[in-house]
Every structure is written in structure tokens, then in C-alpha cells.
Amino acid sequence: MDANTTKDASSTASTKPIKQNPEEKTIRYADRPEIYPRNIKGIYRNVKWITLWVLLGIYHIVPWLRWDRGEGVPDQMILMDLSGRRAYFFDMVIWPQEVYYLTGILILAAIGLFFVTSLFGRVWCGFTCPQTVWTDLFFWVERQIEGESNARRKLDKGPWTAAKIFKKGLKHFIWLIVAFLMSFAWVWYFNDAPTVTVEILQGTAGSWVMATIAVLTITTYLLAGWAREQVCYYMCPWPRFQGTMFDEDTLLITYEDWRGEPRAPTNKLRNFENRGHCIDCTMCVQVCPTGVDIRLGQQMQCIGCGLCIDACDGIMEKMNLPKGLIRYDSISNGLAREHKKPETFHLVRPRTMAYVVILLVVMGAMGFSLGTRSLLDVTVLRDRAPLFVTLSDGSIRNGYTYKILNKDDSARTYTLSLKGLEGASMTVIGVEKEGAKQVMLDVVPDTVGTYKVFVKADKKNLKGKSTGIEFILVDNVSNETIVHDTVFAGPGR
Amino acid sequence: MAQVEKDALTGTDTTGHEWDGIKELNTPLPKWWIYTFYACILWAVGYWIAYPAWPTLSGYTKGVLGYSSRGDLDNQMKMVAESRSGWMGKFEAASVEDIAKDKELLTYAMAGGKFIFNENCAPCHGSGGQGAKGYPVLADDDWIWGGKLADIEQTVRLGARGIHEDTRISDMPKYGKDELLETAEIKAVADYVMSLSGQGQASDDGKVIFEENCAACHGEDGKGLQEVGGPNLTDGIWLYDGSAEGVLAQINNPKHGVMPSWEGRLDNASIKQVTVYVHSLGGGM
Missing domain, CATH: 1.10.760.10 (Cytochrome c-like domain)
Incomplete structure (x- = not known):
């Protein structure tokens, strides 16, 4: 201990001495250490390839699936028509005023993510996150062109020869093409896919379409090609707080330090008496796409992809040692094995149950709301100026703006009638001139029909200055009925 | 430069800052982050050059792109006028009766007419045509010069006691003042x-x-x-x-109101739209 540490004797936070390092200066900004992950074969690698191709397949194929909705309506199975202000999902057509369904979907997605994370750890990060999928794809492209990790490291360190320039150029070119294909698919979800594809290829697509593709191509290229693990380290909020979903029963990538330590390089005798099983080959570090040493324990930077398990299992096999020095298991099971106790796996835990309950409640609410979702809605605006009009025959008239939202994909005719005011008759601009007890209102598919309705009544039938009345709208086909309460104003008695 | 201390527990450098005996670990930001920050500053400088940015004593820097929010508004208004020109042609061609019968034109005329009415007619006739003393109520079914579409169009176009040579005129004699009656x-x-x-x-x-x-x-x-x-x-x-x-x-001694002649003040399409709207206020007799 030197003099400086005695000065720190008052320190309550750290009981350990603080070392002096006179040569170094405080580093404020650090270089990004280039990571050259080694390729590895194994179960988790296969799972990653399968999820990659399945997810990219879904992403690229779904917008091409068709769904017949009749004449004049888009026939794309899933389409977010921004300019038409409609979202099409199978038979459902969502209007802007129903955007709360989107909120419901986002809540379901968030809670679903929490639920899966509390059970299986970072499966989202390791296998399905677009950043992971695209980075994996970009790594693959890089490996095909520049070779294995050692060759890549050597190439980066070496001088700029013609071969290097060619390899690097080719890599970035292919990266850009891949990024373009990924971004191209994005606009299919917001436009009719075949139409917009032709337009883009002909160069006649709208500037927003082109700008979206350009921005997404550049961001995909930068994030998957250059930023890679930096996205998980510094940009993404999820790694920072996903740890709160973990407990001792959550499946995680764990290193069995009780079995592995003390680690030491092995010799030809392969004698593992009185030492740990870890031979410090660092294969687990070399294959890691985010440059993590899993033997240090749980850490934010680990995306939980399991490639280190593939690496370590291969080594253990060669060493004739049991596999699973690094494994995908819960911390409690690790402890159980250490202390020779039976292993258990608790799917049902207060935490997971809480997520299940929230999921079921939100799903139930959404399901109920969608199931009982009306394809008809009305808005009634009473005229405020004038409140009422006295006509030449002494009767009183009120004006209303009556809006009918026909969310159905067929034209509908509705019957509007009135209740609560004796002898009242209705005139509707452009529909009914004479005054009738019932009027037929047409609304073309998928639009709002606006009607100006005048109600006329005898003064003697009014109940003071304000008489409660009901507009009753009946769909002539489905008999669906909407009753709207409003008032009829008069001069009073 | 101060000497760098390393925290023995984590092996991380400290910043040399200490509060109540707690030393701050130095977790350096990645360099690309600071470069992004510099790039943003450069971007801002580019913005100053391209767009109006800095106030000067007598105005502001205009920017090389020549952008102004007023010019932007002008362009948008031009685009609106362009998009409306097709409609205006239809209104020019159609009679008020045709407009009232055509559902599409009727909807457009009701919306446009309401706007024209509020700007030009509401000061006297009140919003929604509720009228005022001396200014006829347009929302009832009592029409002095007739409540048919053609009648209303004529009243709007020529006015009553207005300046148009064919304006509607009705002068009630001053029976008392001019001693026409006892x-x-x-x-x-x-x-x-x-x-x-x-x-x-x-x-x-x-x-x-x-x-x-x-x-x-x-x-x-x-x-x-x-x-x-x-x-x-x-x-x-x-x-x-x-x-x-x-x-x-x-x-x-009768009072007589004056309704201006709107021909020449409003274009044809506007007169037709406001006619259809006023007609609807009265219930579309």
C-alpha cells in the first residue's frame, strides 16, 4: 500500500486499495474495439439461421399475400394505407379514430416481451431482434468475402492493396444491396406491394417512398454493418432494463464457475484433477458477436444468443468432459447442480403469472372490443346558431348535422326516425323536402355520410325550452340500431 | 494532468472526482458518439447557411435556399387553388338547381358556402342565418324575395336596393310622413x-x-x-x-334595409355555393 491509499482510509465505499497508474491520462472517449467473431457450428447457430430465414421470409412475403375485399378496396392482406387513412388487417379495416387498437397491440407486444424475457431471458435480443438478424446477415456476407475472423483481422491490419480495396468495396456494395432489399420490403406494408414495386423500378414512385427507402437503406447499412454491437451497448434501452425481468429461475446464458474454475490451459495429459474444467481457450469470447466474456457472469452487453455454448460444448467434447460448462439454464439450477440438489424449473412464478394476467386482460379487452366492434357509428351536432327557428306557421324548427360512419365495405341504406316529440317531422337537405316521420339515408362504402337534418314540431308539443329527443338509425340490412340522445330547443312557454 | 487512479474492485479507471469518499468510475463514451455530436454541430452550421437563421440589426439572414415560411404558404395556397380549379369549373358550368341535385357538388357547396357565408353574410344575417332586427332571418321559411334557389341566387347576385342596375327594389310609401293617409x-x-x-x-x-x-x-x-x-x-x-x-x-315612416349586390364582389362559383348554403339554412324549400 502506498501513501495515497492511506489518504483514502476515510473512504466508506471501497475497502480495497486504489492503485496508482502514473503514465495514463484520463480517457474521455474510447475507441470502439473491432470485434471479429469466429464462425461456429452448433445447435444455437442453427436456431439462429432458422429464425433468421423464417423472419426475413415472413417480412418479405406477407405484403404480397392478397385478401379479397371487393371492388374499389385494396386487396392486400396487411396494408397500412397512410394517405387513405385506413389500416387493413385481413377482414378488419381500422379507421383513424380506432387508433387505440394500435395502443393495445403495443401493450401486448411490450408485456409479451416482458413475459418471454422473465421465462427465457434475452431470446428477443439473441434471435429475433432486427438488429441481431441483420447484423448476422451482414457478418455472413463479410465472412464470404473477407474470410474467417483471423483473415479479417489480418486484412484490416494490412496495407491497402488492390485485393483489399476490391474485397472491402465488394463487401460494402453487397451490404448496401442487402440493406436496400430490407428497406424495399418496408414500403410494401404502406403501399400496394406490386404497384409500388413497379413504380420504384420505373423511378416513378413518390418522393416519400424513395426517401423512406433511402433513409432505411442508409440506417440499415450503418447499424448492421458499422455500429453492430454498439447499438445494443449504447443506443437500445432494452438491455439496460431487461435485467429487472430476470430472477433465479429465468433461463440465461450461464457459465458454471463452480465447475470451470480455477481455469488453466490444459496439457497433453489432459489431467483435470484439482482444477476447473475451463481450459481458458477463449473460444467463448472469440465467437461472441458482442465481444463479451461470459465467464465474468451476467452482463448488459450479452445478447443471449448462445453461440458461446456451441463453442464451449465443442471444446468439452474434445476434452472428453461433460458438455454444458456454459449453458442455457437458470441460476437456481446452476446452484442446484453445484450443491448436488435436484434441478427444478419453475414456469409458474408470481412474476410470470402477473405478466400472464396482464396479457389475458389486455387480450380479452381487445378481443371483446374487436368482436363487438360496430361497423356503424353516428355523430350528431346540434345547430347552436340559431338555437331554434320560428316558422311562418308558428311551428318550431331545429337543425342538426347528422354524420353516419359506414365502416362496412358495402353501400348501406339506413332508416332515420325520431322519438320523444309528438308530431315532429324531418326534412333532410338533398333527400327529403316535404317533411316525413322516417327518412332513408344512403352512405357509400367506407365513408362518412353527412346530412343536414331539420326537425319541425308544433310549439304546443314542446316541454319547455329544451325537449329531450332520440334519433334512431337502423341499418336496413343488418338491423343494427344506434340511438342518439339529443335535445330540441324551443322558446319556452 | 492528474494521475489516473484505478479502482481495484472493478479494474476501471476513475475520473479523479470524489464525493463523500465515493470515487467516480470513468466509463468513457465511444468515440463515434462524440463524432456524431460534432457532425450535428456541422449540420447546424449547414442549416444556418441554407435556411433563414440569424437575426441581424435590420432583419435576418435569408439563407442560400431562399426558403421562407411565407413563400411556403404561398406555394401551398397555389396548390390548393390548383386542386380547387377543377371544382370551380364544375360550379361555373352547373346551375344552382343542378348543384343541389348532385350529391358531390352539394356536399362541396355546403362546406364552401358556409365559409363564404361566414366571411361575407354573417355580419348582418348572423351566424347560421339567425338574423337580427332589420336583417332578415335566413334560417326560417319566410322569404321576402322568395326562397327558391333561383330567387336566392338573384337576391345574392343583384342585392336589394343595391348598386346593381337590376337590383331588387321595393319602397314602401311613407304614409304618415308624406301625409298619404290620415x-x-x-x-x-x-x-x-x-x-x-x-x-x-x-x-x-x-x-x-x-x-x-x-x-x-x-x-x-x-x-x-x-x-x-x-x-x-x-x-x-x-x-x-x-x-x-x-x-x-x-x-x-318605413325603414328600408340595403343588401349589397354581390355580383363582381364574389365570383360565380362562390355565389352559387353560398346560394345553395343559404337555401339549405332555410330548410331547402
């Missing part, structure tokens, strides 16, 4: 007029005087003649004061 006769005819709308009793004299002097414009039965702008006297709707004194005053 005071007693005026009283009698006023009583008769009140009785037409069921208020009070009238002598036979009043009826005779009415038929001789008033029926030419207000009709034999007092129900008015819209062709000459003679108001209906039998209903409960009065342009001016509807009390006995008010009626008397109007016979003695």
Missing part, C-alpha cells in the same frame, strides 16, 4: 295588420284601407307578394318591430 286611417290599418297575425281586433275601415293602399304589394290576404318584395304580414315573423307601435311606426 292619422286615424293609419291607426285603423295598423290594427288590421295586427289582426292578420291573430293579434287584436280590427274595424272594417282598416280592411278597406288595406285593400286600397297595401294589397298591391302585400297581397289581398296580406300573405305578401315575393315577386315585388312585399313581406307576408300574416305570420309571426317580423323584420322590424312586430308590436302595435312598431307596425304603426313602419306605416308612418
Whole structure:
């Protein structure tokens, strides 16, 4: 201990001495250490390839699936028509005023993510996150062109020869093409896919379409090609707080330090008496796409992809040692094995149950709301100026703006009638001139029909200055009925 | 530069900052982060050059792109005018009756007419055509110059007592002021007029005087003649004061309102739209 540490004797936070390092200066900004992950074969690698191709397949194929909705309506199975202000999902057509369904979907997605994370750890990060999928794809492209990790490291360190320039150029070119294909698919979800594809290829697509593709191509290229693990380290909020979903029963990538330590390089005798099983080959570090040493324990930077398990299992096999020095298991099971106790796996835990309950409640609410979702809605605006009009025959008239939202994909005719005011008759601009007890209102598919309705009544039938009345709208086909309460104003008695 | 201390527990450098014995670990930001920050600063400088940015003593820097929010608005207004030009053509071609029959044009005219009405007509006729004393209510079914589409269009176009050479004119004689009738006769005819709308009793004299002097414009039965702008006297709707004194005053020395001629002030399409709208206010008779 030197003099400086005695000065720190008052320190309550750290009981350990603080070392002096006179040569170094405080580093404020650090270089990004280039990571050259080694390729590895194994179960988790296969799972990653399968999820990659399945997810990219879904992403690229779904917008091409068709769904017949009749004449004049888009026939794309899933389409977010921004300019038409409609979202099409199978038979459902969502209007802007129903955007709360989107909120419901986002809540379901968030809670679903929490639920899966509390059970299986970072499966989202390791296998399905677009950043992971695209980075994996970009790594693959890089490996095909520049070779294995050692060759890549050597190439980066070496001088700029013609071969290097060619390899690097080719890599970035292919990266850009891949990024373009990924971004191209994005606009299919917001436009009719075949139409917009032709337009883009002909160069006649709208500037927003082109700008979206350009921005997404550049961001995909930068994030998957250059930023890679930096996205998980510094940009993404999820790694920072996903740890709160973990407990001792959550499946995680764990290193069995009780079995592995003390680690030491092995010799030809392969004698593992009185030492740990870890031979410090660092294969687990070399294959890691985010440059993590899993033997240090749980850490934010680990995306939980399991490639280190593939690496370590291969080594253990060669060493004739049991596999699973690094494994995908819960911390409690690790402890159980250490202390020779039976292993258990608790799917049902207060935490997971809480997520299940929230999921079921939100799903139930959404399901109920969608199931009982009306394809008809009305808005009634009473005229405020004038409140009422006295006509030449002494009767009183009120004006209303009556809006009918026909969310159905067929034209509908509705019957509007009135209740609560004796002898009242209705005139509707452009529909009914004479005054009738019932009027037929047409609304073309998928639009709002606006009607100006005048109600006329005898003064003697009014109940003071304000008489409660009901507009009753009946769909002539489905008999669906909407009753709207409003008032009829008069001069009073 | 201060010497760098390493925290023995984590092996991480400390920043040399210490609070209550707790030393801050140095977790350096990645360099790309600071470069992004510098790039943002450069971007901002580019923005200053390209767009209006800095105030000067007498104005502001204009920017090399020549952008201004006012110019932006002008462009948007031009685009709106362009998108409307097709519609305006349709309104030019169609008669007001055609517009009222065509659902699409009707919807457009109702929206456009409402806007034109609020800007030009509402100051006198009130919002929603609720009227005011001396300014006719447009929301009822009592029309002085007629409530048919063509009638309303003519009133809007030419005005009443306006400056147009074909403007609608109806001048009620000043029976009292110009001594056309005796005071007693005026009283009698006023009583008769009140009785037409069921208020009070009238002598036979009043009826005779009415038929001789008033029926030419207000009709034999007092129900008015819209062709000459003679108001209906039998209903409960009065342009001016509807009390006995008010009626008397109007016979003695009538007031006359003026409606401007809108031809030349509003374009054809606007006049047609506001006509359809006003027609609808009255319930579309």
C-alpha cells in the first residue's frame, strides 16, 4: 500500500486499495474495439439461421399475400394505407379514430416481451431482434468475402492493396444491396406491394417512398454493418432494463464457475484433477458477436444468443468432459447442480403469472372490443346558431348535422326516425323536402355520410325550452340500431 | 494532468472526482458518439447557411435556399387553388338547381358556402342565418324575395336596393310622413295588420284601407307578394318591430334595409355555393 491509499482510509465505499497508474491520462472517449467473431457450428447457430430465414421470409412475403375485399378496396392482406387513412388487417379495416387498437397491440407486444424475457431471458435480443438478424446477415456476407475472423483481422491490419480495396468495396456494395432489399420490403406494408414495386423500378414512385427507402437503406447499412454491437451497448434501452425481468429461475446464458474454475490451459495429459474444467481457450469470447466474456457472469452487453455454448460444448467434447460448462439454464439450477440438489424449473412464478394476467386482460379487452366492434357509428351536432327557428306557421324548427360512419365495405341504406316529440317531422337537405316521420339515408362504402337534418314540431308539443329527443338509425340490412340522445330547443312557454 | 487512479474492485479507471469518499468510475463514451455530436454541430452550421437563421440589426439572414415560411404558404395556397380549379369549373358550368341535385357538388357547396357565408353574410344575417332586427332571418321559411334557389341566387347576385342596375327594389310609401293617409286611417290599418297575425281586433275601415293602399304589394290576404318584395304580414315573423307601435311606426315612416349586390364582389362559383348554403339554412324549400 502506498501513501495515497492511506489518504483514502476515510473512504466508506471501497475497502480495497486504489492503485496508482502514473503514465495514463484520463480517457474521455474510447475507441470502439473491432470485434471479429469466429464462425461456429452448433445447435444455437442453427436456431439462429432458422429464425433468421423464417423472419426475413415472413417480412418479405406477407405484403404480397392478397385478401379479397371487393371492388374499389385494396386487396392486400396487411396494408397500412397512410394517405387513405385506413389500416387493413385481413377482414378488419381500422379507421383513424380506432387508433387505440394500435395502443393495445403495443401493450401486448411490450408485456409479451416482458413475459418471454422473465421465462427465457434475452431470446428477443439473441434471435429475433432486427438488429441481431441483420447484423448476422451482414457478418455472413463479410465472412464470404473477407474470410474467417483471423483473415479479417489480418486484412484490416494490412496495407491497402488492390485485393483489399476490391474485397472491402465488394463487401460494402453487397451490404448496401442487402440493406436496400430490407428497406424495399418496408414500403410494401404502406403501399400496394406490386404497384409500388413497379413504380420504384420505373423511378416513378413518390418522393416519400424513395426517401423512406433511402433513409432505411442508409440506417440499415450503418447499424448492421458499422455500429453492430454498439447499438445494443449504447443506443437500445432494452438491455439496460431487461435485467429487472430476470430472477433465479429465468433461463440465461450461464457459465458454471463452480465447475470451470480455477481455469488453466490444459496439457497433453489432459489431467483435470484439482482444477476447473475451463481450459481458458477463449473460444467463448472469440465467437461472441458482442465481444463479451461470459465467464465474468451476467452482463448488459450479452445478447443471449448462445453461440458461446456451441463453442464451449465443442471444446468439452474434445476434452472428453461433460458438455454444458456454459449453458442455457437458470441460476437456481446452476446452484442446484453445484450443491448436488435436484434441478427444478419453475414456469409458474408470481412474476410470470402477473405478466400472464396482464396479457389475458389486455387480450380479452381487445378481443371483446374487436368482436363487438360496430361497423356503424353516428355523430350528431346540434345547430347552436340559431338555437331554434320560428316558422311562418308558428311551428318550431331545429337543425342538426347528422354524420353516419359506414365502416362496412358495402353501400348501406339506413332508416332515420325520431322519438320523444309528438308530431315532429324531418326534412333532410338533398333527400327529403316535404317533411316525413322516417327518412332513408344512403352512405357509400367506407365513408362518412353527412346530412343536414331539420326537425319541425308544433310549439304546443314542446316541454319547455329544451325537449329531450332520440334519433334512431337502423341499418336496413343488418338491423343494427344506434340511438342518439339529443335535445330540441324551443322558446319556452 | 492528474494521475489516473484505478479502482481495484472493478479494474476501471476513475475520473479523479470524489464525493463523500465515493470515487467516480470513468466509463468513457465511444468515440463515434462524440463524432456524431460534432457532425450535428456541422449540420447546424449547414442549416444556418441554407435556411433563414440569424437575426441581424435590420432583419435576418435569408439563407442560400431562399426558403421562407411565407413563400411556403404561398406555394401551398397555389396548390390548393390548383386542386380547387377543377371544382370551380364544375360550379361555373352547373346551375344552382343542378348543384343541389348532385350529391358531390352539394356536399362541396355546403362546406364552401358556409365559409363564404361566414366571411361575407354573417355580419348582418348572423351566424347560421339567425338574423337580427332589420336583417332578415335566413334560417326560417319566410322569404321576402322568395326562397327558391333561383330567387336566392338573384337576391345574392343583384342585392336589394343595391348598386346593381337590376337590383331588387321595393319602397314602401311613407304614409304618415308624406301625409298619404290620415292619422286615424293609419291607426285603423295598423290594427288590421295586427289582426292578420291573430293579434287584436280590427274595424272594417282598416280592411278597406288595406285593400286600397297595401294589397298591391302585400297581397289581398296580406300573405305578401315575393315577386315585388312585399313581406307576408300574416305570420309571426317580423323584420322590424312586430308590436302595435312598431307596425304603426313602419306605416308612418318605413325603414328600408340595403343588401349589397354581390355580383363582381364574389365570383360565380362562390355565389352559387353560398346560394345553395343559404337555401339549405332555410330548410331547402
